[in-house]
Amino acid sequence: MKKKRAKVIDRSSRKEILDPPPAFHLLAKPTGSTCNINCTYCFFLSKEALYPTEKNRMSDDTLEEHIRQLLESHKTPEVAISWQGGEPTLMRLDFFQKAIDMVEKYKKPDQSVLHTFQTNGILLDDAWGAFFKKHNFLVGLSVDGPREMHDQYRVDRGAKGTFDRVMKGWEVLRRHEVDFNILCTVHAGNERHGREVYRFFRDELDAQWIQFIPIVERATTKTIAIANEGWAAKAGRDRLLYKQEGKLVTERSVRSKQYGQFMLDVFEEWVRNDVASVFVQLFDVTLEAYFGQHSLCVHAPTCGLGPVLEYNGDVYSCDHYVEPDFKLGNIHDAHMLEMVASPRQRRFGNDKYDSLTAQCRQCEFLSLCNGGCPKDRFSLSRDGEPGHNYLCPGLEFFFRRTRPAFSTMAELLTQGRAPADIMALVDRTSPRGSDVGVNEAMAGHRRRMEH
Numbered sequence: 001m002k003k004k005r006a007k008v009i010d011r012s013s014r015k016e017i018l019d020p021p022p023a024f025h026l027l028a029k030p031t032g033s034t035c036n037i038n039c040t041y042c043f044f045l046s047k048e049a050l051y052p053t054e055k056n057r058m059s060d061d062t063l064e065e066h067i068r069q070l071l072e073s074h075k076t077p078e079v080a081i082s083w084q085g086g087e088p089t090l091m092r093l094d095f096f097q098k099a100i101d102m103v104e105k106y107k108k109p110d111q112s113v114l115h116t117f118q119t120n121g122i123l124l125d126d127a128w129g130a131f132f133k134k135h136n137f138l139v140g141l142s143v144d145g146p147r148e149m150h151d152q153y154r155v156d157r158g159a160k161g162t163f164d165r166v167m168k169g170w171e172v173l174r175r176h177e178v179d180f181n182i183l184c185t186v187h188a189g190n191e192r193h194g195r196e197v198y199r200f201f202r203d204e205l206d207a208q209w210i211q212f213i214p215i216v217e218r219a220t221t222k223t224i225a226i227a228n229e230g231w232a233a234k235a236g237r238d239r240l241l242y243k244q245e246g247k248l249v250t251e252r253s254v255r256s257k258q259y260g261q262f263m264l265d266v267f268e269e270w271v272r273n274d275v276a277s278v279f280v281q282l283f284d285v286t287l288e289a290y291f292g293q294h295s296l297c298v299h300a301p302t303c304g305l306g307p308v309l310e311y312n313g314d315v316y317s318c319d320h321y322v323e324p325d326f327k328l329g330n331i332h333d334a335h336m337l338e339m340v341a342s343p344r345q346r347r348f349g350n351d352k353y354d355s356l357t358a359q360c361r362q363c364e365f366l367s368l369c370n371g372g373c374p375k376d377r378f379s380l381s382r383d384g385e386p387g388h389n390y391l392c393p394g395l396e397f398f399f400r401r402t403r404p405a406f407s408t409m410a411e412l413l414t415q416g417r418a419p420a421d422i423m424a425l426v427d428r429t430s431p432r433g434s435d436v437g438v439n440e441a442m443a444g445h446r447r448r449m450e451h
């Protein structure tokens with residue numbers, strides 16, 4: 001049966017929505033959480049438990065509502081249409097061709113669209129490559145480093161590593177000259193190898209855009225044993241739905257301080273060689289935070305502009321909160337802009353600031369870090385206050401150790417110079433080839449500039 005069509009928001013009905021945001025970044029999951037592989041740390045696999053009896057595939061009706069409402073909602077000239085999973089290549093190419101057709105149908109004359117697509121790369125072939133190139137997609141490829149690190153957790157249903165198959169997908173993207181970024185999770189299997197992982201992406205995969213995501217899988221005393229086994233369905237075992245609860249973390253999770261060390265190791269390599277030629281998301285957003293700007297929700301003062309659209313039209317507050325308590329509605333019943341601008345979603349976003357611990361509020365790095373993502377706030381602060389970020393020791397370490405270099409890059413920018421000029425200031429002769437060399441050089445540079 002055809003579902004009820006959402007009401008079209010025309011000028012008069014839009015007035016009913018108070019202060020709608022000019023733009024937001026909605027992640028659409030056309031296959032829900034269904035995936036063709038079985039990464040051990042992927043708690044999204046457990047979300048199949050939300051819709052256990054249905055085949056998780058987005059219908060043409062839902063696709064059309066999604067594109068129409070998203071384009072209607074935006075007041076900015078550029079709109080991002082973002083596909084994610086699960087694994088979106090499990091939808092066939094003609095689904096995405098229909099999405100392109102819908103964009104043409106509903107796009108306002110002054111709107112341009114950026115298509116982004118996150119994939120594990122395994123099903124990519126020349127047809128996908130040609131399609132991505134033709135429509136200028138930016139493709140995110142999930143790789144966790146060289147083979148032994150990647151294969152530690154990114155495995156198929158037979159527990160076999162997927163590295164070789166992912167590299168074939170990468171070759172497709174290269175062959176068709178598709179713009180791609182690497183999405184690398186940081187976990188117990190690669191946390192001690194920041195430089196090696198970064199060099200692999202830069203030198204072997206020719207990556208220019210890299211995003212590192214810390215793996216923090218929460219569990220309670222009741223769920224930790226099952227959680228340590230992984231989140232996929234297992235015969236003879238009740239399906240566990242991952243929720244952001246519990247103060248324990250799985251053994252795959254990155255250790256907090258080590259996350260900071262990993263990012264510092266990457267930074268030391270980057271700041272010597274690759275400023276302005278390789279873009280690492282955390283470094284970009286840290287530098288912009290020195291100017292009071294925040295384009296990444298995790299380190300922004302508030303959040304709530306990154307909702308998720310499930311395959312059946314359900315909208316949730318955030319990709320990390322696809323759970324019943326955070327469902328905002330369904331696009332077949334209400335316009336997505338109403339949900340994004342709703343008091344409930346605003347509260348979700350403002351809670352990020354309102355729930356900061358006293359330690360965060362007094363922290364010298366608050367303007368850079370903003371307490372991190374609320375999903376990671378389940379530890380005790382130094383004063384024993386609950387709700388503090390598990391990753392804090394690593395975040396604080398990273399922001400402290402890189403402060404001289406980022407301050408210098410910010411100063412260069414203020415003077416109208418390129419941040420890349422910092423590379424000429426770095427002490428390349430440091431015997432440790434480490435952060436000490438870089439940071440001492442930066443501190444010396446700052447002192448020279450101050451006198």
Ligand code: SF4
Nearest residue numbers: 297298303304318373
């Ligand atoms: S909960 Fe975390 S990931 Fe979600 S929007 Fe807020 S900061 Fe971003």
Ligand code: SF4
Nearest residue numbers: 360363369371392396
């Ligand atoms: S570094 Fe730690 S104390 Fe400072 S804002 Fe971030 S989470 Fe809070």
